[in-house]
Amino acid sequence: MTTVAEHYENHLASVYVWMVGGFDAATSRGESEINAVCPNPSNGLTAVDLGAGFGMHSIPLARRGYSVVAIDSSSKLLEVLQDHIASLSIQTVEDDLLNFQKHLNAKVQLILCMGDTLTHLSEHQSVEQLFSLVAESLSIGGMFVITFRDYASPLVGDSHFIPVRSDNDRILTCFLEYSPDYVTVHDVLHERNGSIWQLRVSSYRKLRLSPEWVSTTLQANGFTVRIEPGLAGMVRVVADKRR
Ligand SMILES: C[S@@+](CC[C@H](N)C(=O)[O-])C[C@H]1O[C@@H](n2cnc3c(N)ncnc32)[C@H](O)[C@@H]1O
The missing domain is CATH 2.20.25.110 (S-adenosyl-L-methionine-dependent methyltransferases)
Structure with a gap:
């Protein structure tokens, strides 16, 4: 069994953009997801993209005026993102997403963890830790958006x-x-x-995370939670920080 980082480094990263149908098609799907959750343009607010990959959501966020901190453990995927940044305000960071606070110097308005990245964490306790760190790092009224696959009910x-x-x-x-x-x-x-x-x-x-467990754990961290269908059969969780 490989670690997640090894799996991406040695296997998936080199075919990832092909797997999602190409950079432009994937980024335009990312754009429609961003439109669905934060339709208004931003004036330089900071957004953090946890497990950003090649930037399918970081790029649309930066295009609508966010200053994006894109964190991922895969140097290969971050290189793809780096090649597409041009004049957009995106800082790429190669690190474990649980260390994201090290790369911020103030509270932020928006944190994303998209495309089933959440289930890559090693145990439920790490998800709880992440939610608590996200709650600490968002300003009041800030938003945390997650999309993930519900593996709680097994396929047969x-x-x-x-x-x-x-x-x-x-x-x-x-x-x-x-x-x-x-x-x-x-x-x-x-x-x-x-x-x-x-x-x-x-x-x-x-990880096998159920939407109910994710929702309850976010609520325990001071979030108001909305669950809705995401792209390609994923679950989308929109969590607003209320205190
Ligand atoms: C399924 S991909 C999703 C990428 C992107 N968010 C998207 O929607 O296309 C999962 C990403 O999370 C990254 N990743 C997984 N575990 C991580 C961790 N603990 N810290 C940082 N990045 C991680 C992987 O390298 C990969 O780029």
Whole structure:
């Protein structure tokens, strides 16, 4: 079993942008998510994107006037983001997202943790720790937005196999194996090399978080919580800091 950081470094990061359908298509999906949760332009307010990846949400946020701190443990994905920053106000930070406070010098208005990043944390206690740090770091009236996959109810039978993406030269399939607190994700990648297909497999763990548990834990940290459908079957949680 690899760590999340190793999984991205050695397996997923090099095919990640392909996996999500290309940079432009993914960033425009990110843009519509940002429009749904914070439609008003910002005048230089700071937003923090936890597990920013290649910037699918950081870029749309910066385009609408936010100063974005984009934190991720994958140097490869941050390099992709770096290549697209141009004149946008985005600071890329390679670090564990639980260390995000080290990179801020004041409270902020908006914190995001999108695209199933939350389930990458190693245990429920780390999620509780993150929520408490986020509550400390947001100004009153600030917003925390999360999207994640609900692995709490297991898939059954053949639906454990998920065809993620394929083209003439590459096929990515995901296989999910359930344990009580986490799901082991096996990313099965076939790549064409001339006339043969080469197979690479890497596996890592994701937490099984239910929307109810996430909501209750956020409320215990002083948030008002709204749960709604997110992109591609994910759950979107919009949490407003009320005290
Ligand atoms: C599924 S991707 C989502 C990326 C992006 N938020 C999006 O919506 O496209 C998860 C991202 O979280 C990063 N990540 C996972 N665990 C992390 C951690 N503990 N600290 C920092 N980044 C982490 C990975 O490197 C990866 O870029």
